Amino acid sequence: xxxxxxxxxRHPAFLVLDFSHVQGINETAAALLCKFRRLCQQHGxxxxxACIGPNDLHLLEAHGRDADLRVFGSIPDAIxxxxxxILAQWDGTTDGPSPSSPRQQAHSCMASTAxxxxxxxxxxxxxxx
Numbered sequence: 793x794x795x796x797x798x799x800x801x802r803h804p805a806f807l808v809l810d811f812s813h814v815q816g817i818n819e820t821a822a823a824l825l826c827k828f829r830r831l832c833q834q835h836g837x838x839x840x841x842a843c844i845g846p847n848d849l850h851l852l853e854a855h856g857r858d859a860d861l862r863v864f865g866s867i868p869d870a871i872x873x874x875x876x877x878i879l880a881q882w883d884g885t886t887d888g889p890s891p892s893s894p895r896q897q898a899h900s901c902m903a904s905t906a907x908x909x910x911x912x913x914x915x916x917x918x919x920x921x
Contacts (some may be wrong), residue, residue: 803835803837804837804838804876805836805837805838805911806837806838806839806840806874807837807838807839807840808819808840808841808842808867808870808871808874809839809840809841810842810843810867810875811842811843811844811845811848812842812843812867814845814848816845816847816848817848817851818851819851820857821851822848822851822852822854822855823855825852825855826852826855826856829860832839832916833860838860838862838865838877839860839861840861840862840863840870840873840874841861841862841863841864841865841870842863842865842867842869843865843867843882844864844872851875857912869878870900874913875897910921
């Protein structure tokens with residue numbers, strides 16, 4: 793029995809943003825994050841936020857945070873959510889590794905986290921003290 797495997801996604805399924813080094817966001821940043829979440833959703837990605845402070849979370853909620861935005865208290869919890877979601881899609885239905893195996897998708901999730909950290913660092917370094 794031949795099983796066809798779908799092509800790997802051209803983008804990661806998840807984008808994890810690490811807020812552990814963010815000291816706070818303002819109204820504009822909260823509105824842009826909500827807009828960014830919608831953009832991710834339009835492209836088949838789910839935005840996952842880790843380590844955001846309670847005041848910043850309140851701002852996101854005030855700007856339209858919905859059930860699709862996942863928020864976690866730690867990076868490991870956010871990554872675990874991504875991995876569990878990917879594995880739940882696969883639940884043993886493949887005949888071995890494929891171009892878009894759960895391990896490769898989990899790696900994409902972690903690579904997205906690293907890219908988000910680099911982007912966050914770049915933004916932090918441009919902000920005046």
